[in-house]
Amino acid sequence: MRDEMSSNRPTSFLKWAGGKRKLIPQFHDEISSLENMGQRWRTEPNERYHEPFMGSASAFFGFKKSEMIREDSHAFLSDLNHILVYTMLEVQSIRLPELMTTLEHFRREYMEEILSKGYPEGLSKTDREKRYFYVKRKRMNELIQELKSNSQLPKSKRHELASTMIFLNKTCFNGLWRVSANGNLNVPEGRYKNPLNIYQPDILKNCQELLQNAVIQHLDFKSAFEKVEKGDLVYLDPPYIPLNLDDYVFTSYNSEGFGLEDQKQLAECAAYAVKIGARVIASNNDHPVIRRIYVEAAENAGIPRPIFRTIPIKRTMNSKGDGRVQVNEILMFMHPDEVSARYTLSEIQENQQICSQFLNELPRNKKFTEIIEVAHALCPDLSRFCEENLDRFKQLKARDKGSMGKMAEFYIFGQLPNSDPTPDLNWGADIKATHFKITRDGYNAKERLTITNCGDTSDYSTFEKLMDTDSLHENHYYSKLRKGILLVFEHQGGTYNTVEENLQKKLLSMFTYDLDEMPDEVTAQFNEDFADIQEKVNTRTVSQKGQKFIHIAPHGSKGSSTRALCFNNKFVTKLLTIRTGIPLSIKGSSWFIEKKHFSEE
Numbered sequence: 001m002r003d004e005m006s007s008n009r010p011t012s013f014l015k016w017a018g019g020k021r022k023l024i025p026q027f028h029d030e031i032s033s034l035e036n037m038g039q040r041w042r043t044e045p046n047e048r049y050h051e052p053f054m055g056s057a058s059a060f061f062g063f064k065k066s067e068m069i070r071e072d073s074h075a076f077l078s079d080l081n082h083i084l085v086y087t088m089l090e091v092q093s094i095r096l097p098e099l100m101t102t103l104e105h106f107r108r109e110y111m112e113e114i115l116s117k118g119y120p121e122g123l124s125k126t127d128r129e130k131r132y133f134y135v136k137r138k139r140m141n142e143l144i145q146e147l148k149s150n151s152q153l154p155k156s157k158r159h160e161l162a163s164t165m166i167f168l169n170k171t172c173f174n175g176l177w178r179v180s181a182n183g184n185l186n187v188p189e190g191r192y193k194n195p196l197n198i199y200q201p202d203i204l205k206n207c208q209e210l211l212q213n214a215v216i217q218h219l220d221f222k223s224a225f226e227k228v229e230k231g232d233l234v235y236l237d238p239p240y241i242p243l244n245l246d247d248y249v250f251t252s253y254n255s256e257g258f259g260l261e262d263q264k265q266l267a268e269c270a271a272y273a274v275k276i277g278a279r280v281i282a283s284n285n286d287h288p289v290i291r292r293i294y295v296e297a298a299e300n301a302g303i304p305r306p307i308f309r310t311i312p313i314k315r316t317m318n319s320k321g322d323g324r325v326q327v328n329e330i331l332m333f334m335h336p337d338e339v340s341a342r343y344t345l346s347e348i349q350e351n352q353q354i355c356s357q358f359l360n361e362l363p364r365n366k367k368f369t370e371i372i373e374v375a376h377a378l379c380p381d382l383s384r385f386c387e388e389n390l391d392r393f394k395q396l397k398a399r400d401k402g403s404m405g406k407m408a409e410f411y412i413f414g415q416l417p418n419s420d421p422t423p424d425l426n427w428g429a430d431i432k433a434t435h436f437k438i439t440r441d442g443y444n445a446k447e448r449l450t451i452t453n454c455g456d457t458s459d460y461s462t463f464e465k466l467m468d469t470d471s472l473h474e475n476h477y478y479s480k481l482r483k484g485i486l487l488v489f490e491h492q493g494g495t496y497n498t499v500e501e502n503l504q505k506k507l508l509s510m511f512t513y514d515l516d517e518m519p520d521e522v523t524a525q526f527n528e529d530f531a532d533i534q535e536k537v538n539t540r541t542v543s544q545k546g547q548k549f550i551h552i553a554p555h556g557s558k559g560s561s562t563r564a565l566c567f568n569n570k571f572v573t574k575l576l577t578i579r580t581g582i583p584l585s586i587k588g589s590s591w592f593i594e595k596k597h598f599s600e601e
Helices: 002-007 021-036 058-065 082-092 096-117 132-150 155-171 201-210 221-225 260-275 288-301 345-350 352-361 368-378 380-395 403-413 460-467 478-482 499-503 520-538 569-580
Strands: 049-051 075-079 214-218 233-236 279-285 307-316 324-334 430-438 442-445 449-456 483-490 506-514 550-554 562-567 585-587 590-594
Touching: 021 058, 021 307, 021 324, 049 058, 058 201, 058 233, 075 082, 075 221, 082 096, 082 132, 082 155, 082 201, 082 214, 096 132, 096 155, 096 201, 132 155, 221 260, 233 260, 260 279, 260 288, 260 324, 279 288, 288 324, 307 352, 345 352, 345 380, 352 368, 352 483, 352 506, 368 380, 368 403, 368 499, 368 506, 380 403, 403 430, 403 483, 403 499, 430 449, 430 569, 442 569, 449 460, 449 478, 460 520, 483 569, 506 569, 520 550, 562 569, 569 590
Parallel strands: 049 075, 049 233, 075 214, 233 279, 430 483
Antiparallel strands: 279 324, 307 324, 430 442, 442 590, 449 562, 483 506, 550 562, 585 590
16 A cells, blocks of 8 residues: 555645655554554544644645545644635635636746746846736735735635635745735745646646545634544644744744644643544654653543654755755654554564654653553563563662663563673664763763774784774674664763662653664764774774764773773764754754753743
């Protein structure tokens, strides 16, 4: 089914910031996984679909195409953007042929201007405003103000508004819909050599067909939730919480924006809908605050804990469009029924995707005991393993530098610590734990992260495997470096704590990593560091001096000649930001994460 959906991907007639067109196949995969565990997500007869943040309706079109929403299911689509609502209604209506004729006319006239005058570079404001795009934008803003004054438009002007909206959407910068404080559209013209998508008759007709059982309204999300009944399916795609809560990120779908309190109220509405028997899927940035908001809403409503799924995406993060970076979005599934045992211990240990899903469901910013409790509820096999092997685990040396890693191996991954040189998990990952200390500026890694021993300076022949190739990625030790799971705990002072003390530590974050998936600049620095390490071994001057991300350092008791490959503390801090999307702050030579990102508030 996924291949079919990928090759015949559903498309809205609008471009839209945050549109879900490209993510529909991943939605389908996650939903299929949950259905395999006993939850039902597809609509059945007399069950309806609700989407209170309609946007371009790409999620709705995708769900219809994938048959997650039955062909005969009624849908309620709504948005606070009047222009979106009017445009969607025109496409749904019998007036679509007239709309298509107008769009074809717009495309022809705009292309004539592009061919004769080129792009609006170096123009005065007066000359720029004479261009076709800016004339249409001015007319759109006149219609917006008329709509604000009268709350309704006559049918003739609804047609004009819809056609103008589609034209501007296809010719403005990045398909953004951004408005000023008075509601006027203020997005500039984009640079398109041949914008044929102004007029797309097949897509428009397909969208019209899919919209036939839909009620499209101008509503806020609270009013939209009043229509939700038992058995209904709700999809929420609100303006996202910024990855950095202090930064302005384009999230507004109207001039008022969408703040943290709105996010909390939305989660409460979702939890109440689940309490009466509906099912809810919600999207957002994967930020600890969002996870906490939805967990607390579920707890307060007395419904099962949400199931979290992380989806890495590429996103443009600046106005020039050249700052595409990988960030994590999150899907939150809220269902009135608990799933049957969600995971087996063997799946967690042997399957990377399932292990990642398991980790995504565990809470953050909680005491380790609380994380263990959730992990054991999700995987009864793990709970049984720990009960049966607890005495053996307690006999192991627990008060040493690696105690948190050993506890993570045992309580979260069902393994007794050992000295086996192969990766801890069968899918190739080592389990690691580290501490972040609290500084005046924020959190950063307290110390380097030791990965694997690689030789002894008392006998340089022991570095043979380190020197077997010039390429880090082909080196013997790369399999140990490449994949891992890192649990990040808050440092609470002291040197070696007891097991009981460690269980009370706060787990700030946990994530998988794969060095094959790092940004290019990180890979380049790793290669430089590896070349430097090999040079120092060749000259028998082994030290960590000059290595920025990976270095060779003493390992073992004081004065030991054993050397290990390690991630230095700056890279450990950076790694967390790469894998979670939390921003990295730099002040002078200090790299840190601001305290608010790990705040309970």
